[in-house]
Amino acid sequence: xxxxxxxxxxxxxxxxxxxxxxxxxxxxxxxxxxxxxxxxxxxxxxxxxxxxxxxxxxxxxxxxxxxxxxxxxxxxxxxxxxxxxxxxxxxxxxxxxxxxxxxxxxxxxxxxxxxxxxxxxxxxxxxxxxxxxxxxxxxxxxxxxxxxxxxxxxxxxxxxxxxxxxxxxxxxxxxxxxxxxxxxxxxxxxxxxxxxxxxxxxxxxxxxxxxxxxxxxxxxxxxxxxxxxxxxxxxxxxxxxxxxxxxxxxxxxxxxxxx
Numbered sequence: 570x571x572x573x574x575x576x577x578x579x580x581x582x583x584x585x586x587x588x589x590x591x592x593x594x595x596x597x598x599x600x601x602x603x604x605x606x607x608x609x610x611x612x613x614x615x616x617x618x619x620x621x622x623x624x625x626x627x628x629x630x631x632x633x634x635x636x637x638x639x640x641x642x643x644x645x646x647x648x649x650x651x652x653x654x655x656x657x658x659x660x661x662x663x664x665x666x667x668x669x670x671x672x673x674x675x676x677x678x679x680x681x682x683x684x685x686x687x688x689x690x691x692x693x694x695x696x697x698x699x700x701x702x703x704x705x706x707x708x709x710x711x712x713x714x715x716x717x718x719x720x721x722x723x724x725x726x727x728x729x730x731x732x733x734x735x736x737x738x739x740x741x742x743x744x745x746x747x748x749x750x751x752x753x754x755x756x757x758x759x760x761x762x763x764x765x766x767x768x769x770x771x772x773x774x775x776x777x778x779x780x781x782x783x784x785x786x787x788x789x790x791x792x793x794x795x796x797x798x799x800x801x802x803x804x805x806x807x808x809x810x811x812x813x814x815x816x817x818x819x820x821x822x823x824x825x826x827x828x
Contacts, residue, residue, distance in 0.1 A: 612751065615777075618744040622737060622780050629733045629788040632726040636795055643802075646674040651809075660684065660816065675719045675806055679712065680813060686711035687817050705818045712810045719806060723799040727792060734789035741781015748774025 650666075654676070657663050664684050672678040686708050749771055 614747055615744060615751075618740055618747070618777065619780070622740055622744075622777075622784050625733045625737055625740075625788075626784040629730055629784065629791070632729055633787065633791045636726055636791075640795070640798060643674050647676050650674055650677045650680075654680065675723075675802065676809055678719065679715050679806065679810060682711050682715045683708055683810075683813050683817055705814070708814055708817055712814060716803075716806060716810060720799075720803060723802065727795060727799075730788045730792040730795070734785045734792055737785035737788070738778070738781045741777045741779070741784070744777030744781070745774050748777060 650673075653666055654663055657666070663680060667677055667681045667684070670677075672681040687704065689707075752771055752774055
């Protein structure tokens with residue numbers, strides 16, 4: 570073999586070995602980069618922000634699951650009670666049904682308090698200032714009070730969902746800015762400003778923004794869904810309260826009175 574050919578072969582082999590070594594080093598460096606590496610390299614501020622996002626996510630999902638199950642049960646029980654209510658021949662049957670099974674939904678809760686208010690006013694009259702006025706006025710105040718209680722119960726937890734949805738993206742963004750700042754400081758101190766040295770740490774820091782969005786999006790979607798469901802239920806409760814008031818004071822529903 571000629572010396573020139575041998576030198577070319579040796580040079581080609583060295584190039585292949587160098588390329589293979591570079592590939593192995595690059596793959597090893599890529600494997601060391603990631604979310605776990607970012608958390609390990611984070612300072613107290615970065616870890617605190619990550620823990621805060623985890624806490625916000627756990628709290629929001631707990632509220633979503635709890636309110637979702639409660640809403641499903643409420644809808645099912647309300648439908649069963651309304652069917653029994655309008656199929657009953659007298660209000661005494663409604664009272665017996667509530668006494669047997671209890672008030673387990675907003676409609677039965679409203680009916681129980683209204684029936685109790687009617688019976689209480691009939692027995693005691695206006696013995697106290699809270700009972701002043703006619704029976705119609707006393708029942709109206711009772712219905713208004715129960716409607717306010719049900720609205721407060723329906724809106725419980727929504728403030729937390731709104732807070733998580735509004736603040737989680739900014740918490741994640743702050744974590745990204747903080748991580749990029751420290752990554753650039755470390756790169757500047759090492760003196761290696763090439764793209765492969767910058768892309769890894771900066772990409773790791775961007776994960777915090779993604780986590781913030783992942784926490785916020787379910788909270789916002791759930792908040793909008795629960796708000797709409799509560800608005801629909803509140804409208805149905807208002808209509809039912811009007812009909813119930815007419816039944817207790819006039820002895821007939823508004824539709825029957827018009828007919």
